[in-house]
Amino acid sequence: xxxxxxxxxxxxxxxxxxxxxxxxxxxxxxxxxxxxxxxxxxxxxxxxxxxxxxxxxxxxxxxxxxxxxxxxxxxxxxxxxxxxxxxxxxxxxxxxxxxxxxxxxxxxxxxxxxxxxxxxxxxxxxxxx
Numbered sequence: 001x002x003x004x005x006x007x008x009x010x011x012x013x014x015x016x017x018x019x020x021x022x023x024x025x026x027x028x029x030x031x032x033x034x035x036x037x038x039x040x041x042x043x044x045x046x047x048x049x050x051x052x053x054x055x056x057x058x059x060x061x062x063x064x065x066x067x068x069x070x071x072x073x074x075x076x077x078x079x080x081x082x083x084x085x086x087x088x089x090x091x092x093x094x095x096x097x098x099x100x101x102x103x104x105x106x107x108x109x110x111x112x113x114x115x116x117x118x119x120x121x122x123x124x125x126x127x128x129x
Contacts, residue, residue, distance in 0.1 A: 012083045019057030034120040042096040042119040053091025061099040090126045
């Protein structure tokens with residue numbers, strides 16, 4: 001694994017965030033899916049354009065799931081999980097997370113979602129150790 005300097009290793013870079021609706025739609029239509037209890041993981045290998053291999057993430061949460069405050073909180077939690085675990089993912093992979101429901105145990109929400117993220121990535125074959 002080719003890791004950057006220690007002080008930059010856990011940063012969430014601007015280039016790592018999927019922003020455009022066109023990119024979300026492309027991943028959603030042609031990407032492979034793994035379904036979990038709390039979210040769906042949709043992933044797609046991208047062609048390498050830049051020098052650095054990027055792993056990118058996009059997060060979608062329906063308005064039906066919760067109010068705006070909770071949706072934003074869970075987006076932050078999922079971004080934080082990605083930020084810590086991105087070096088275990090295959091390079092040049094786009095990941096789309098669609099949150100379906102929220103964990104009820106408030107104290108263990110981070111751990112529950114992190115465990116499911118790792119489990120789905122392993123099932124998808126994009127997890128490397």
